[in-house]
Amino acid sequence: MKAEILKYIDIAERTGVFRSAEIDVLKEILREIKKNPKSHYTLLEREVGRDLLGFAIIGRTPMTEFAWDIYWLVVDPGCHRRGIAGRLLEDVESQVLRACDKVVLRVETSSRASYLPARNFYLKHGFVESGCINDFYADGDSLVIFTKRLEKSYS
Numbered sequence: 001m002k003a004e005i006l007k008y009i010d011i012a013e014r015t016g017v018f019r020s021a022e023i024d025v026l027k028e029i030l031r032e033i034k035k036n037p038k039s040h041y042t043l044l045e046r047e048v049g050r051d052l053l054g055f056a057i058i059g060r061t062p063m064t065e066f067a068w069d070i071y072w073l074v075v076d077p078g079c080h081r082r083g084i085a086g087r088l089l090e091d092v093e094s095q096v097l098r099a100c101d102k103v104v105l106r107v108e109t110s111s112r113a114s115y116l117p118a119r120n121f122y123l124k125h126g127f128v129e130s131g132c133i134n135d136f137y138a139d140g141d142s143l144v145i146f147t148k149r150l151e152k153s154y155s
């Protein structure tokens with residue numbers, strides 16, 4: 001694996017929530033981002049010095065006028081619950097509002113117990129549960145969709 005993507009994969013693996021197939025997809029996306037500056041994906045990072053604390057990967061949702069997906073939001077398990085994901089989400093919101101006057105942010109996550117922190121996080125930050133597909137990822141593992149609407153403020 002190329003050194004430039006190692007630090008992201010290391011954090012994602014250490015959270016313990018992602019399946020190996022998901023980590024493989026993350027590797028592909030990171031390679032694409034590093035290779036192609038005009039990639040569909042945008043990578044946002046939070047660091048202290050040279051240490052990566054967390055990252056988000058977002059992209060415009062194809063075939064929509066102003067929807068964006070948060071594909072990945074991952075914080076180093078050594079510094080959970082210190083507001084790092086909250087700051088990454090602020091970065092995400094600023095970034096998407098630079099591109100669009102109004103935005104629908106969408107996140108697809110899982111109903112598994114290991115994603116309870118993520119579900120709580122989105123609810124705490126103004127997302128609403130907008131849909132659920134039972135047994136989508138696997139038996140007993142449903143797809144849960146969260147969305148949040150944003151508008152540019154000119155004040």
Ligand SMILES: CC(C)(COP(=O)(O)OP(=O)(O)OC[C@H]1O[C@@H](n2cnc3c(N)ncnc32)[C@H](O)[C@@H]1OP(=O)(O)O)[C@@H](O)C(=O)NCCC(=O)NCCS
Binds near residue numbers: 074086115
């Ligand atoms: C979800 C995740 C990104 C949150 O990162 P974080 O930096 O710890 O989050 P913040 O400190 O900004 O926000 C904390 C809020 O998230 C929720 N939360 C975080 N950890 C939680 C936990 N263990 N149990 C319950 N709620 C939790 C709470 O709403 C919490 O607010 P509170 O501390 O006031 O109760 C992090 O737990 C993570 O990387 N998880 C693994 C990857 C993942 O699930 N990503 C999302 C995929 S869609």
